[in-house]
Amino acid sequence: MAAVEVLPEVEALYWRTRVDAARLRHQGRLWTLIAVFHVVPFLGAAALLMAVQPLALPVALACVAHAWVIPELYAQRGANVLRPRGRQPDAASEQRSVGLLGDLVGHDARELHARTGLVLEPGRLGTWLVGEAGAVLLHGRRGRAYCYCIKVDANHPGAGELPSGDRIAHLLLALRSDEQGFATVANLSFSGARWRLRRRMRAEMRPALDAAIFRFDSGSSTAN
Amino acid sequence: MSKLIRMDHTGHSTVAEWTPGDPAAVEAAVTAFRAELDRGYLAMVSAGPGQAEQVRELPVDADLVILRLPLAGG
Numbered sequence: 001m002a003a004v005e006v007l008p009e010v011e012a013l014y015w016r017t018r019v020d021a022a023r024l025r026h027q028g029r030l031w032t033l034i035a036v037f038h039v040v041p042f043l044g045a046a047a048l049l050m051a052v053q054p055l056a057l058p059v060a061l062a063c064v065a066h067a068w069v070i071p072e073l074y075a076q077r078g079a080n081v082l083r084p085r086g087r088q089p090d091a092a093s094e095q096r097s098v099g100l101l102g103d104l105v106g107h108d109a110r111e112l113h114a115r116t117g118l119v120l121e122p123g124r125l126g127t128w129l130v131g132e133a134g135a136v137l138l139h140g141r142r143g144r145a146y147c148y149c150i151k152v153d154a155n156h157p158g159a160g161e162l163p164s165g166d167r168i169a170h171l172l173l174a175l176r177s178d179e180q181g182f183a184t185v186a187n188l189s190f191s192g193a194r195w196r197l198r199r200r201m202r203a204e205m206r207p208a209l210d211a212a213i214f215r216f217d218s219g220s221s222t223a224n
Numbered sequence: 225m226s227k228l229i230r231m232d233h234t235g236h237s238t239v240a241e242w243t244p245g246d247p248a249a250v251e252a253a254v255t256a257f258r259a260e261l262d263r264g265y266l267a268m269v270s271a272g273p274g275q276a277e278q279v280r281e282l283p284v285d286a287d288l289v290i291l292r293l294p295l296a297g298g
Contacts, residue, residue, distance in 0.1 A: 008266065008278070009295050081298070096235025100290075104270070122274060133298055149298030156264055156293045161233035169231060170292045173268045176276035187297035 007174055007181035019183035021125065024139050024146060031191035035071050042067035071196065078147030078190025079200035081134025082118060084164060085151065097165030104169060116208035119168055120215065123179045127216040129208055130175065132167040136209070137183065138194060138216045145194040148186035228253055228267075228282070230260060230291040239291065244284050257282040257289070265291040 010018070017023055046063035049056040102110045105119055113119050121128040126139035133151040138144070152159045152170050162170070175182045190197070198209050228240040240256040242249035261267065261280070269286045271277045283289065 007295075093233060093235045097231070100229075100231070100236050106273075150295055151298050152292075153294045153296040155296075158232055159293055162231065162293075163233070163235055166231040166235065169290075170295065173276045173290060173292055174295050176271075176274055177268060177278050182295075185295055185297055189298075 005178065007178040007185060009174075009185045010178070010181045013185060016184050019125075019180050021139070024125065024137075024183075027146070027188060028140060028144050028191050035074070035192065038070045039067045042070075071192075072200070074190050075192060075196040075200045078136070078145065078192070078197050079202075081147045081149045081189050082129065082131040082136060082201065082205055083133070084117060084131070085133040085167070093163045094165065097163035097169070099165070101165040101169045101172070104172060112208055112211055113168075116205050117164070118205055118208035119172060120208060120212050121172060121175060122215065123175065125179055125183065127212045128175060129212050130168055130171050132164050132171075134189070135171060135175065135182075135186070136197065136212070138212055143194055143213060143216045145190070145192060145197045146183075146188060147190040147197065148183060149189045150182070150186035226253075226284070226287055226289070228257055228260075228289045228291070230265060231293070236290075242284070250282075250284055253284075254282050260291050264294065266294060267291055 010016075042063045046060040046067070049060040049063070098113075101113065101119070105113070105121075109120050117131065119130045121130055123137070126137050126143070128138075129136045134147065134149045137146040137148065139146060150171060152162060152167060154160060171182075194209065194213060198206055201209060226242050226244070227238055229236045230239050239260060240249075240253035242253040244250065257267065267279045267282075268276050268290045269279055269283055270288065279289070
């Protein structure tokens, strides 16, 4: 069998550094810095305004609101990677695609997918949650969330017509064949505390993140 | 019976079926496999729990070979 170890999609992105644990730590720190630089100036301005002129309370409150909204928008961007995409195909295609996906995963993952539309997949970098057009990785000591946007290449004929089970199966197979390559090809939409991500996720998808967190925290993943 | 399937708008379609002991069926499957790769599909086989491998030649002994499309960052 002529097996290929690296995702072929990586070859087209030669300028990207291959994602590994060190790269993830670096990206995580960068995202923390970005959040701090967005929040601190607004909070500082609000405090300064109140100290100088208490009548500027409305402006100070607007600053505080900005400090709250900007990180929330980033977290929303992260949560969006798990949202279902594409048109809804007919029920028979959908059922057929979910059947194939079910053959690729275990009973627990199958049951979780039926409830939440997401597939939980343990990996070497951490614990993954895979959706139709993206995936979330829990990695690091605190299980920081890394939200990746990645989907079937829309330039290929037929890509837009795939049922949801097939979209997830595409991502799952690529992830299983080259986890680091998968994270390299994907675009990082958000990295931050998992509670921030959870708050912005659809209610029906939160149990999937809870299951991933449980799996990650219970040490069944070989993260870090 | 081994299968070569392609994920598509129908959920998936069976492209070829063969048994290793049937040279004609294997030859037909190999031809179909190469045609799909030429169309831009990538072939994957399961390599144990949580593991998959991409292949560029038809693994005749595999039970299931899945054809997928390339991925791109969103």
